[in-house]
Amino acid sequence: xxxxxxxxxxxxxxxxxxxxxxxxxxxxxxxxxxxxxxxxxxxxxxxxxxxxxxxxxxxxxxxxxxxxxxxxxxxxxxxxxxxxxxxxxxxxxxxxxxxxxxxxxxxxxxxxxxxxxxxxxxxxxxxxxxxxxxxxxxxxxxxxxxxxxxxxxxxxxxxxxxxxxxxxxxxxxxxxxxxxxxxxxxxxxxxxxxxxxxxxxxxxxxxxxxxxxxxxxxxxxxxxxxxxxxxxxxxxxxxxxxxxxxxxxxxxxxxxxxxxxxxxxxxxxxxxxxxxxxxxxxxxxxxxxxxxxxxxxxxxxxxxxxxxxxxxxxxxxxxxxxxxxxxxxxxxxxxxxxxxxxxxxxxxxxxxxxxxxxxxxxxxxxxxxxxxxxxxxxxxxxxxxxxxxxxxxxxxxxxxxxxxxxxxxxxxxxxxxxxxxxxxxxxxxxxxxxxxxxxxxxxxxxxxxxxxxxxxxxxxxxxxxxxxxxxxxxxxxx
Numbered sequence: 001x002x003x004x005x006x007x008x009x010x011x012x013x014x015x016x017x018x019x020x021x022x023x024x025x026x027x028x029x030x031x032x033x034x035x036x037x038x039x040x041x042x043x044x045x046x047x048x049x050x051x052x053x054x055x056x057x058x059x060x061x062x063x064x065x066x067x068x069x070x071x072x073x074x075x076x077x078x079x080x081x082x083x084x085x086x087x088x089x090x091x092x093x094x095x096x097x098x099x100x101x102x103x104x105x106x107x108x109x110x111x112x113x114x115x116x117x118x119x120x121x122x123x124x125x126x127x128x129x130x131x132x133x134x135x136x137x138x139x140x141x142x143x144x145x146x147x148x149x150x151x152x153x154x155x156x157x158x159x160x161x162x163x164x165x166x167x168x169x170x171x172x173x174x175x176x177x178x179x180x181x182x183x184x185x186x187x188x189x190x191x192x193x194x195x196x197x198x199x200x201x202x203x204x205x206x207x208x209x210x211x212x213x214x215x216x217x218x219x220x221x222x223x224x225x226x227x228x229x230x231x232x233x234x235x236x237x238x239x240x241x242x243x244x245x246x247x248x249x250x251x252x253x254x255x256x257x258x259x260x261x262x263x264x265x266x267x268x269x270x271x272x273x274x275x276x277x278x279x280x281x282x283x284x285x286x287x288x289x290x291x292x293x294x295x296x297x298x299x300x301x302x303x304x305x306x307x308x309x310x311x312x313x314x315x316x317x318x319x320x321x322x323x324x325x326x327x328x329x330x331x332x333x334x335x336x337x338x339x340x341x342x343x344x345x346x347x348x349x350x351x352x353x354x355x356x357x358x359x360x361x362x363x364x365x366x367x368x369x370x371x372x373x374x375x376x377x378x379x380x381x382x383x384x385x386x387x388x389x390x391x392x393x394x395x396x397x398x399x400x401x402x403x404x405x406x407x408x409x410x411x412x413x414x415x416x417x418x419x420x421x422x423x424x425x426x427x428x429x430x431x432x433x434x435x436x437x438x439x440x441x442x443x444x445x446x447x448x449x450x451x452x453x454x455x456x457x458x459x460x461x462x463x464x465x466x467x468x469x470x471x472x473x474x475x476x477x478x
Contacts, residue, residue: 145202207239344461
């Protein structure tokens with residue numbers, strides 16, 4: 001287990017706050033320190049699990065089609081197997097026995113967790129009997145939220161995610177065709193007005209009870225991209241803990257309204273620019289993976305197909321020893337990682353940057369554990385960091401198709417990767433072949449495997465210190 005931890009825990013950066021225990025009250029840190037979506041640090045070490053027990057939904061979103069499913073995709077609302085609360089509890093115990101990193105059980109649909117509230121709370125009741133230490137988390141569109149805040153508090157659910165894409169009903173009418181509320185169907189601006197009022201009320205009720213709230217917002221170019229600055233200010237005013245701005249997923253084959261009409265999603269640099277504009281507002285989460293409603297495992301990976309109902313034993317008993325031992329190992333690793341990051345920040349503070357120097361964007365390949373520990377050819381995504389003399393900052397992940405297929409690289413896959421690395425000037429990886437190295441360098445990227453298996457932040461800091469003034473920080477032309 002110790003060897004696995006040093007090799008990596010999270011295959012990607014995906015959902016949380018980059019702050020540590022010194023940046024917040026102790027009781028808040030205790031709530032988020034092992035939650036991979038609420039803490040950027042935790043996502044390197046801990047896993048989440050979603051159970052698909054709530055299929056019904058009370059709104060229609062133009063970016064959602066829950067009828068489409070591919071086991072290889074990661075997209076909200078997608079599931080391969082819907083469960084009863086009893087089946088879900090059995091599955092959670094099976095996963096906990098095999099995945100020691102498991103720390104959070106979430107319910108995110110595939111519909112709305114609070115419209116199907118009976119199934120949601122029954123699932124939590126059953127799981128709590130066996131795993132009293134697991135954190136509970138729900139995701140909701142917020143329409144039914146005010147009716148269930150007391151029940152949320154009763155079940156010790158410390159984390160709630162609300163998807164809020166607008167605070168202006170006219171903009172909302174372009175995102176939501178209809179809602180179903182109090183036995184009636186509403187459309188257009190009236191529907192969005194009701195949804196907005198219920199979302200704000202629910203957010204205020206949760207924060208008044210000390211429940212941590214993460215706001216998810218889908219960035220839709222030309223519709224709400226600039227408006228999300230107003231959303232950020234409004235949710236901060238009401239006490240939201242995190243704001244997660246996610247790119248619209250709108251492939252036509254998914255069958256969503258936006259996909260069928262050709263509404264595009266943002267480019268990586270457009271998403272970064274908006275996130276940069278939001279600095280100083282509500283605390284941003286930049287590592288979200290837009291998970292399936294039946295995701296299992298570390299952020300950036302999905303082991304759900306290993307735990308389908310047909311693969312679960314009929315009689316399951318929970319053994320807590322693996323999870324207990326893993327947590328003990330993680331605490332030691334985290335302390336070492338923090339020291340390395342602090343040392344890198346201190347060293348960068350003494351770097352004399354050229355007057356015209358810009359922050360450098362560096363992409364790394366990682367399986368987790370906060371280390372550069374993945375072969376370039378095995379990377380499905382890249383974590384991207386920004387570095388200058390003020391420090392190393394995680395800014396997001398870039399999804400790319402796996403380059404290695406059957407042991408052979410394919411030129412079209414490499415083209416996808418190069419396009420995904422828009423704005424990045426340097427790639428740090430554990431290992432890379434001559435052919436892809438040459439292709440990346442031809443595209444203007446610098447590639448290095450000199451920091452294999454070292455911590456990410458200290459490696460980027462060392463690289464920057466050694467090369468500042470000689471590295472072209474300009475964007476790569478996709």
